[in-house]
Amino acid sequence: MSSALPVLLIVVPIIAAVVPIALGLRYDRTGWSVAAVTTTGLFAMSVSLAATVFVDGASVTHELGDFPPEYGIELVADPLSTLVVLLVTLIAAGVLAITRLGGPRGNVFYTGYLLLTGGLLGLALTGDVFNMFVFLEIVGLGTYALISSGDGPESAVAALKYLILGTIGASFYLIGVAFLFMATGTLNMAELADVLQNGTLDQQQLSLVRTAFAFIFVGFSIKVAQWPLHTWQPDAYQHAPDGVTPLIAALVSTVAAYALGRILFDVFGPEFLIQTPYASEIIVTVGSVSVVAGSALAAIQTDVKRMFAYSSVSQFGLVVAAYGVVTETAFTGAVIHLIGHGILKAGLFGAACVVSLGYGARTVDEYAGLARERPVSAAGVGVLLAALVGIPPSAGFVGKWYIALGAVQAEAWPVAAVILLSTMFTLAYAARVLEKMYFTPPAETAHGSDGSAGTSQVATDGGTGDQMTDSPDGVSFGMIAFVVVLAVLAVAFGFAGGALFDLLEPFTSEVFH
Template structure:
């Protein structure tokens, strides 16, 4: 029964994506309930899968499902193990959280919720497939839906960001497909497990094999947004609706990075890196440049969403460095960092959306003094920001620590130094944000109409209810604060606290990943 979870996890959101449009012919607000029902069901199934592959279930820790009963290498396999289960759980949890956050935020159209479910299904397909061409299909689903969701904002700049993403994202997918084509010519198969065996027989120094990896790597570097192939990301993240920014920043590049890990270690294996030291050195060099330049570009930004977007360039540079290090310790840190990055970026973009809705804050300067007016949201953004730096106790600490430790173990002191420099730069721009929030005064302050607390739900008469503040003063008719639904703040709190709670989960991650890494580093 457990292997049947794999197609269910993918098919459920893809098929459910039809219903917001169909029911929308009769019911104007059908989209959100359908999307939430489907996402909650997917979250339950993902939790079930995580339990099934866990060491405590007593069963096998790897499940394979042959679609339509056709076995590999001719049929398409879906694979569930500790690594894919972790990612599926992350996708499903963030999908539910963003839906709760977006109930009152929008876009509210039924078409948006259909796209949202299609994107969720595409991400789960990327996480669970064991076939390289099938991965391309899901990669395209994710890309095409992402372009549409980014452009769903009323801001014309969102269309520009989506168009740039479309051009570069399509280029990345095409390069990936070319690489898969070369690998197919070299091995005669598209199944990941079967291709790993055939590549070893062909030889890792064969020019066709090297070209295949090179095209796949560059294609994913575009999708992940590694410098200098990152230029689509800042505009896409900045101008998309807040709900979309939170979702794609947390999951789209994260899932692409997972796919690169899977291909590098499950298909090409560590033996490929050992046989091609120049490729390994190139990967580490590009990753190191991306870490430093991404951090510097984030430091130079004034608009907060762009700060977070450029920081992702640096964070995914660390993931790429972990791939090139060929270290089990570093790869362990990379997986933890993927999970942490998803949770941290979802929290930061949601928090930014709350403060933008309530106070119109867009730039770092706009955040001056907001910690006094919105202490809860500001505090949770501070927690997620410090986790992004790597301040303990947080999951961000674990990810960076193990990647840096793996670099030291492998003698790559340059990579370890680059991670340290990036951490200092991250501390600088997050520190600037915290200083602005907590210690700077707004340009114009009216103590008589100031609000203590986060903007909350509007009451029946349209007044604003403060979350944790002075209700009497909050309902006094404040012109510069817009109402924000309480569930948006609750989601930000839960996700921010999860980044702290997972600090103690290193052992849990190790239990899930030991069988997978045993196969990667055998």
């Protein structure tokens, strides 16, 4: 069915991104209010869209302009893209509870925030491979701006590294799109799928399509931070402002990984991946190596944000490896794991912001005694870390379960093995943090010689620190609520695995049968 909701979800945040700058000519610090109203409205629209897709059982499409399909722009909301839209709007609205007090401040920052949100929604909803490139660039522009909004030179360097590598990744993807267009004469995903999956390509066209696949996979491997193309991600997550990291860690690479899965299965199709020599083996190898490398590197980190960044390299590697298994169960597990990972990393990086602002701790050693000083924050970190390990019932468990089940069904034993190995590594670094929080006395260097947390008042959009906080250390109730709500969602997600599998069944059955 046709609806204007998909186009509104993209257009509204992009237009709203202009408002903070325009209001900034007369008023200071109106950006947060504009972003809050906009993202709340986007979440309401995404819920309405989900009701149509999941309750009514009808995919929603919208064609922009009266152009032929091979050149026109089409937006598609099906069960897969709608789940991603719900995740993006939920996290984008929720992270504002962090930025209101934790910063950064200023109208220009919220312009970048809304621009990034609109680009992510466009990336989720587009039904056209060229416009996927356009939205990749919009996401890149927003991400560069947010990472560089920190005060120190490290933020600028991290943003520059992401700018260089991100541009290379997008260029590889665009070259792949050009080869696809040369082979098929269309850019529409549905028409590409018809051409590529009906077996009518001649040898020259097939060579062009295989070349396109190679460029697209390498381009997205950079965007999804697969080892050894991952080097932008740890620096970006570590040196981005604390209020920014929950957004980019939860959504940027997550939506890129979704887009990769969309291209692999909805455009090229499972048969192409199986019949193309070494295609599935390369995907599994890249993903499996990223799982092991990311987990091992995370286990040796001392900075908490950098540890979580390398953890993301591992988790996205698991998703890519699941794509290479090429079974319906593994693909569904990969999507569920992506959504769950977005929730977990938003919560963990949100908790890192709370602890940094209210307790002055950034390294694992500085988390000593956190459970005594900040019991609610420590409990949130503990629940989220347990979910990241994959302890049932949790968001981390249900995705891994379906991926492992799909790997066993396909006799892809290396994937099953790396799931076990990565779980052990994840348990190792999660246990380090938990041990410091709950079983190590507070260190004087973490919070002062009297055992009390240091103060960190931050002037924010909409008021002073004293007006916004529920404690004298500058941590607001909204920041703590954000962490607690996501910790609860991480557990609830573990009970929803079967329901999510059923929600995705219309899409996966069409792709795999």
